[in-house]
Amino acid sequence: MRGITAKKIKMAREKVSSGIAGLDKMLNGGLPKSNQVVVAGGPGTGKTLLCLEFLYRGALAGETSIFFSLEEETGMIIANMKEAYGQFTEIDRLIAEGKLVIKGTDQASSLIQKDKKGNIFTFTTTIADIESAVVEHSATKVAIDSISVMKLFVKDPFEYRSVSTSLVSMLRKQNVTALLTMEIETSEKERLTFEPEFFVYDGIIILYLSGGQEENRVPTIEVIKMRGTQHSFSTVPYEITPNGINLLLIPHKE
Ligand SMILES: Nc1ncnc2c1ncn2[C@@H]1O[C@H](COP(=O)(O)OP(=O)(O)O)[C@@H](O)[C@H]1O
Ligand SMILES: [Mg+2]
Secondary structure (H helix, E strand, O other): OHHHHHHHHHHOOOEEOOOOHHHHHHOOOOEEOOOEEEEEEOOOOOHHHHHHHHHHHHHHOOOOEEEEEOOOOHHHHHHHHHHHOOOOOOHHHHHHOOOEEEEOHHHOOOOOEEOOOOOOEEOHHHHHHHHHHHHHHOOOEEEEEOOHHHHHHOOOHHHHHHHHHHHHHHHHHOOOEEEEEEEOOOOOHHHOOOOHHHHHOOEEEEEEEEOOOHHHOEEEEEEEEEOOOOOOOOEEEEEEEOOEEEEOOOOOOO
């Protein structure tokens, strides 16, 4: 019996913090190390901010963390982060120390490349650029915001799936734990449909805006899938505060 217990303990996946206490609780301790996780949601649900908190808190704990934006310039990302997270006082220091690396669209000229015909886009160079930066900085935590940009340019579904697979394989090879954001059309749980390419990723976290009209709408978070750990299947409301994303978990009855 002892042998079996020891084996089980040895096989348990190492966890890394998502940076968000409530989400770590939902994930039974955190993200399994080296998982490649999609954070999907409608516009304005907090995908970008969730990634930035994951990286900021990782950097605070001494792990080199890199944010790659395929959407915004570096200056804007940092300004928005400071604006939303007024209590994240160490942003400038972590950036100066190279612990938190923010790479916006202005920092990677080869993000979107035309192929020889000049009319089809490829992300091969983007993936190579991301890999070089991960190696250069010895990063352990990564976020890519958003992979929907890829879909916008890679129209052919077969090529899109192939690019997604290459990206995920590269991140796995580099042994980083990554969040990859994805825009979905609906913010409502009832209308959500799953993209066929979701099978590529180790985990899927969805952010919704549900519950009626405009200001009555409540953002909620759900873990749909997470390889390597047990997790909560609840849909949990959250708020974006100056000190980060706060999940409004209902305490368990003892
Ligand atoms: N300064 C701020 N104070 C409070 N909430 C903010 C602030 N800035 C952004 N937010 C909230 O964060 C949301 C945007 O988050 P973001 O991560 O950019 O969304 P997404 O990436 O999903 O489009 C806004 O819709 C708003 O609710
Ligand atoms: Mg965003």
